[in-house]
Amino acid sequence: MIQDILQVVVLLIRTSLAAVLIAAGAAKLADISSFATTLVGLGLPARRGQLLRGLAFIIPLLEVGLGLALVSGLWPVVVNSAVFVLLGSFSIVVIIALRRKLHVACRCFGTLSDSQFSGKGLARSLLLTVLAGVNLWIGITYLPRFDGSAWAIILLVAGFLLFAVAAAQAAKTLALLKERTAL
Amino acid sequence: MNVGFADITLPLWLVVSQWTLLFALGFLIIVMYRQVAFLQQLHDQGSEKEGLPSGEKAPAFDYNPINQGRAAPVHFEPRGKWTLLVFADPGCVSCQSTLLALERLAPKLEQKMRVLVLTSAELGEINAADAFRTSSTAISRVHSDVPSRLYRITVTPFGYLIDPAGIIRARDIVADESAIQKLVRKVDRSPVNVEFTVS
Numbered sequence: 111m112i113q114d115i116l117q118v119v120v121l122l123i124r125t126s127l128a129a130v131l132i133a134a135g136a137a138k139l140a141d142i143s144s145f146a147t148t149l150v151g152l153g154l155p156a157r158r159g160q161l162l163r164g165l166a167f168i169i170p171l172l173e174v175g176l177g178l179a180l181v182s183g184l185w186p187v188v189v190n191s192a193v194f195v196l197l198g199s200f201s202i203v204v205i206i207a208l209r210r211k212l213h214v215a216c217r218c219f220g221t222l223s224d225s226q227f228s229g230k231g232l233a234r235s236l237l238l239t240v241l242a243g244v245n246l247w248i249g250i251t252y253l254p255r256f257d258g259s260a261w262a263i264i265l266l267v268a269g270f271l272l273f274a275v276a277a278a279q280a281a282k283t284l285a286l287l288k289e290r291t292a293l
Numbered sequence: 294m295n296v297g298f299a300d301i302t303l304p305l306w307l308v309v310s311q312w313t314l315l316f317a318l319g320f321l322i323i324v325m326y327r328q329v330a331f332l333q334q335l336h337d338q339g340s341e342k343e344g345l346p347s348g349e350k351a352p353a354f355d356y357n358p359i360n361q362g363r364a365a366p367v368h369f370e371p372r373g374k375w376t377l378l379v380f381a382d383p384g385c386v387s388c389q390s391t392l393l394a395l396e397r398l399a400p401k402l403e404q405k406m407r408v409l410v411l412t413s414a415e416l417g418e419i420n421a422a423d424a425f426r427t428s429s430t431a432i433s434r435v436h437s438d439v440p441s442r443l444y445r446i447t448v449t450p451f452g453y454l455i456d457p458a459g460i461i462r463a464r465d466i467v468a469d470e471s472a473i474q475k476l477v478r479k480v481d482r483s484p485v486n487v488e489f490t491v492s
Contacts, residue, residue, distance in 0.1 A: 262307055
């Protein structure tokens, strides 16, 4: 019984984290230039344009990739650890931004959100890190098994990939609307 | 562990994952509608409620010129000549278009008025925006935290046309070239179209 409950908890955490990572990554990929501006605002040298553009592309790509890997259930320990490290790093960045009192748009979800680095954003980031930690811990301790046919997994990943496209398109549409309303 | 629906049996992980995906999609739609509603509200309100009203005295302030190292603060005196004051932010896409439009209009504008582009953004953010980095002699890009509060700026790019007496003659969102031209056209229509020296 406990195993069943744990299995459901792990699944819920894993797929929720995947959805958040995929939405955030896809929305950032749709508006790389403004995410690059956020990176500069956080202290990255603006003169190193290639490094900046590279990071602004790689970080969201990593988010989408890890999100899809989480859903697929492949290499659970490696993927769960990577997700924990990534989300932990985001939390550290938010803490640094808050301590330095930087007035920089967060762009954590691209144009899907307008928020600046704030206490609320830090709470959200810490919650996600804790969830990633719990997911990693349960994954290592109990090793829940998710057996299924390869086709079912491929279809599920395709569904989440479609979700990534929808999030990116939503972010693009909002960016266009914001431009027209002159925000 | 499997879950049964009528005569179909599905693995639990698939059911949970699919429902989470469905909820995530629903949440995305809600977020999208919220943002669209917010933008629609702003659009309906227009720019009427933004900033200081026309006819009011333009406040003076101190600023730091951008691209000139650590130059001493310069005092902005609204009186003396026609001024186009544009509040912009390196993070907003429209502001970059506005700056490019200002560059194109610069030869015409410099004959009639001084143009000041103001931002309160961090220096790092300013340096990252190409439109802010390029410098034209006709358009001064300046940095200051104070004016956006004095001029009650909540959206960017926002422009004020100030006459030689230091009075705001027009103000509006200036997201493109036509909006800038519409604002600037008031110079020709205004009875205060001669420059005077501040004593």
